[in-house]
């Protein structure tokens with residue numbers, strides 16, 4: 158069984174192909190052959206209106222997908238919009254677990270994802286069968302899951318968490334109760350260090366696409382841009398190692414701002430810095446540059462692009478609206494149990510405001 162009992166992750170890891178797809182991860186070929194021109198945009202708008210559909214796009218989507226969407230944000234903010242917005246259909250431009258979360262919170266709406274093969278290596282690092290087996294070893298433990306998990310895993314979870322409220326969620330559990338924390342080992346190590354609790358067991362999952370933002374790279378970028386601010390977005394697995402590294406003092410604390418998407422965009426508008434280093438998926442730069450065109454936003458790792466996110470192409474979105482595919486289905490029983498763990502998450506601390 159792949160669990161980490163007490164160790165924290167190594168800070169220094171291979172950077173040779175940081176941000177590039179891990180050879181263990183097979184990325185399917187995306188739908189192509191359609192240009193995101195004015196004709197495409199007009200057709201997308203026409204089809205969405207005809208279907209009474211609302212288009213939601215995660216911050217890490219390709220720029221034309223962000224620009225055509227009705228709402229852009231992080232996964233939790235988008236799921237809440239999915240639940241509240243008046244529409245028959247939700248077109249979720251993001252990865253599969255995010256569209257599932259939208260379906261969990263909006264069970265009465267039809268949820269479509271333009272390409273259902275857009276997965277997440279972090280969510281895939283633990284299955285429901287793995288979790289059942291792990292729980293059998295710790296029958297009295299409470300299960301805390303990061304939001305990057307499948308609906309089935311959420312259904313076996315006591316409380317979900319975001320990286321913004323992971324510490325508060327675990328702190329809300331009786332100190333004598335054992336905790337199973339999954340799937341992100343970096344976030345788990347951060348929580349364990351913050352709370353100083355020995356009874357937290359951590360699943361050894363990680364985002365295989367990025368394999369974390371490396372300490373050497375963060376230090377190097379910070380040293381070579383001494384006047385730049387450093388923005389770290391905590392909502393995606395790719396940033397959790399940066400949170401861990403910031404906590405370790407790898408980069409000066411006063412320069413580091415750990416921000417939700419909304420907070421990052423607000424901070425971008427308010428910053429006095431001429432340059433800001435951004436430690437997250439590169440798609441975020443599009444929104445930041447739009448919000449503060451005079452600030453020079455640079456990625457800590459320019460190769461930190463999630464290829465699953467980039468599978469939602471202009472062609473995939475056109476196919477989705479034309480053919481009504483791919484529908485995201487979650488069984489009512491699974492959705493009901495998963496919803497409880499997500500609702501508990503929303504009620505503890507600050508789960509992240511997203512937009």
Ligand code: SF4
Pocket residue numbers: 252276277278279280305364365366367393394395438463464465466
């Ligand atoms: S960047 Fe990593 S954690 Fe985020 S969606 Fe892509 S595969 Fe999942």
